[in-house]
Amino acid sequence: MDAFGIHRDLVADYQRYTEGFVDPSDARIRERLQQQSAAGRQWPHPWLSQPASFDPARREVIRAELDAAFFHLYGIERDDVDYIMETFPIVKCKDEAAHGEYCTKRLILENYDQLQRCIDTGTAFVSTLTPPPGAGPRHPERSTDV
The missing domain is CATH 1.10.10 (Arc Repressor Mutant, subunit A)
Known part of the structure; x- marks a missing residue:
């Protein structure tokens, strides 16, 4: 088993995924992202964004x-x-x-x-999360007091 190979494959899969939907219309931005990708850097960075609220x-x-x-x-x-x-x-x-x-x-x-x-x-996996994924609050409730 090659743990580094697994890591390399996961990173490559993520890169293909992000490059599949990131398509800037500005040629300068597109060129910069292509240069970054060729250098092994990815955008969006996998650790860059987090949900606005998380437990x-x-x-x-x-x-x-x-x-x-x-x-x-x-x-x-x-x-x-x-x-x-x-x-x-x-x-x-x-x-x-x-x-x-x-x-x-x-x-x-x-x-x-x-x-x-x-x-x-042959059964479906059921997450132990309560509430299940996609059913919980995405952001904290906002106060109506202004």
Whole structure:
């Protein structure tokens, strides 16, 4: 298994995705973006934008569900996922300091196992998020007081 190859493929997939919908009409901007892309920089940057409002605990669950899904999509076996997660010592240390356990790894493996059960039984994956994705508030409620 080549973890760097997986990373390279994910970055390339994201680049193809963003380049598929970013089409500036100004030739100077288009040329600049093409130069940036050729240099390995991407726009929009994957970490640049965040929702206007987000709950860190909810975000952990979303990321774990997505990570587990990507591991499945790339055909990574569970033992390899376990091994890969151990190659992130900074994440592990921060998790253990904050939560007393490596919760990122636990959440990813739990979701990986749930996805595998869904694959094995032919059932749909159901997110554990409450409310489910797309059904929660996108932004904090605004006060009507002016």
